[in-house]
Amino acid sequence: MSKVKLQEILTRRLGLVRPIFRLERIGTKLAGSIVSETFKGKSDRRRMHMIWDALEAELGPEYFRQVGALLIYSPEEWNIELPAQVS
Amino acid sequence: MIKTKSGSLNGDDYRKGALERLDDALILLRAGQFSGSVSDAGRAVEGMLRAVIWKRDADIRTGRKSLDTGHNFRELIMHVRNLGLLAALNPEKDNLEDKVMDLGRLWFNNIRFASSKFVETRWLRLGEVNKRRSFKQAAEIFYLDCARVLQRCEILCQK
Numbered sequence: 153m154s155k156v157k158l159q160e161i162l163t164r165r166l167g168l169v170r171p172i173f174r175l176e177r178i179g180t181k182l183a184g185s186i187v188s189e190t191f192k193g194k195s196d197r198r199r200m201h202m203i204w205d206a207l208e209a210e211l212g213p214e215y216f217r218q219v220g221a222l223l224i225y226s227p228e229e230w231n232i233e234l235p236a237q238v239s
Numbered sequence: 240m241i242k243t244k245s246g247s248l249n250g251d252d253y254r255k256g257a258l259e260r261l262d263d264a265l266i267l268l269r270a271g272q273f274s275g276s277v278s279d280a281g282r283a284v285e286g287m288l289r290a291v292i293w294k295r296d297a298d299i300r301t302g303r304k305s306l307d308t309g310h311n312f313r314e315l316i317m318h319v320r321n322l323g324l325l326a327a328l329n330p331e332k333d334n335l336e337d338k339v340m341d342l343g344r345l346w347f348n349n350i351r352f353a354s355s356k357f358v359e360t361r362w363l364r365l366g367e368v369n370k371r372r373s374f375k376q377a378a379e380i381f382y383l384d385c386a387r388v389l390q391r392c393e394i395l396c397q398k
Contacts, residue, residue, distance in 0.1 A: 221259070223389060
């Protein structure tokens with residue numbers, strides 16, 4: 153599966169608001185981070201079940217052969233300032 | 240990307256390995272193989288903490304210092320704290336340090352050798368498994384907590 157296809161599936165199935173995807177291929181699977189206002193105020197458990205349910209509905213129970221770890225963020229969680237690196 | 244000696248891991252190797260271990264943990268969790276799931280989820284946390292340290296501490300990255308934490312979650316998260324990174328994660332709302340300490344109470348390096356019965360008995364003694372929380376439920380909570388740590392650490396790796 154391509155990154156574009158995975159983005160399209162999740163955006164459509166979950167109705168993601170202004171999503172930002174940072175996907176990469178790790179081994180044979182797509183993995184990475186998804187940021188969207190849709191996840192704001194939702195628990196970790198709820199977020200993960202949203203993703204699993206969407207992928208399973210679209211790709212079937214074997215979806216995990218194509219999709220690896222996905223980390224889910226609201227924009228507030230992603231947009232933080234970090235200190236400079238220690239040198 | 241900074242190269243390391245042949246055969247040694249760099250920050251991106253640790254990070255990608257951690258994401259793979261987290262994925263493995265979910266597959267094992269859904270297959271009902273809870274000890275394996277816990278082992279891999281914990282290893283994912285260790286790998287991601289190592290990735291953060293490698294990426295954010297130039298002394299480690301350049302080999303001027305070595306990372307002598309072993310597999311100890313407490314020492315790994317203290318190293319991250321000493322880099323000044325935890326304050327940025329809004330500690331009042333999201334106490335990553337406490338979360339990692341809790342996980343380190345339940346996970347141990349030799350868990351990879353342990354049967355599910357061994358881990359369940361140990362968690363029963365620690366109060367993590369009880370009349371209201373089965374080993375299956377506790378393993379799912381452990382997975383979600385580990386995923387939360389990776390989620391927060393990924394920000395530290397990416398920015």
